[in-house]
Amino acid sequence: GENVEQHPSTLSVQEGDSAVIKCTYSDSASNYFPWYKQELGKGPQLIIDIRSNVGEKKDQRIAVTLNKTAKHFSLHITETQPEDSAVYFCAASATHNAGGTSYGKLTFGQGTILTVHP
Amino acid sequence: DADVTQTPRNRITKTGKRIMLECSQTKGHDRMYWYRQDPGLGLRLIYYSFDVKDINKGEISDGYSVSRQAQAKFSLSLESAIPNQTALYFCATSVGTIYNEQFFGPGTRLTVL
Numbered sequence: 001g002e003n004v005e006q007h008p009s010t011l012s013v014q015e016g017d018s019a020v021i022k023c024t025y026s027d028s029a030s031n032y033f034p035w036y037k038q039e040l041g042k043g044p045q046l047i048i049d050i051r052s053n054v055g056e057k058k059d060q061r062i063a064v065t066l067n068k069t070a071k072h073f074s075l076h077i078t079e080t081q082p083e084d085s086a087v088y089f090c091a092a093s094a095t096h097n098a099g100g101t102s103y104g105k106l107t108f109g110q111g112t113i114l115t116v117h118p
Numbered sequence: 119d120a121d122v123t124q125t126p127r128n129r130i131t132k133t134g135k136r137i138m139l140e141c142s143q144t145k146g147h148d149r150m151y152w153y154r155q156d157p158g159l160g161l162r163l164i165y166y167s168f169d170v171k172d173i174n175k176g177e178i179s180d181g182y183s184v185s186r187q188a189q190a191k192f193s194l195s196l197e198s199a200i201p202n203q204t205a206l207y208f209c210a211t212s213v214g215t216i217y218n219e220q221f222f223g224p225g226t227r228l229t230v231l
Binding site: 001006009032034041042043044045046049051089093095104105106107108109110111 | 122149151153158159160161162163166168176177208210217218219220222223224225
């Protein structure tokens, strides 16, 4: 089945710095790559996603990049703020049933604990 | 009111006990999911359901069972709880369109002694 690896497991930055989290996936049928943010005591919440027909997507201070050839995608947060401190998860999914195992399901990475120091 | 609710929010039980975790949603979504979260392991899929008559095993279904009582309700059962099932459990829902944004409940923290 699909396997998603996420690095680093913890990331500590100063307020105003940039943060980058990287993920790799294994199933070439995967074509949808969301990122979720989990604040303390809450369930994960989607913050941005990217689809396989796009190489980059940006939403204010957050951007995602995708390299389908290398099977990796990354989350970039610029001008970090203390409220960005949370656990971030990448995920991969196949939105068409092409015989792979990731159709209709999200396979998550292991998570990154981001701490932004004031 | 929250769109996806889970009960109980916290539960402590003993080895061998049967326990049920419940999930309800008011979003009108067809698809529902159960995950467990363990430190360093991310979110792992236990079971998922694309509609009321559809139940599928996820990557770690052993020791668990589910029931989809209605479109809005999806329950997870541990028939005989064991300590390594101590974890944070999340229910999620999605619309079932091409792109699979999932909406998560607040989680249930389960401790098996």
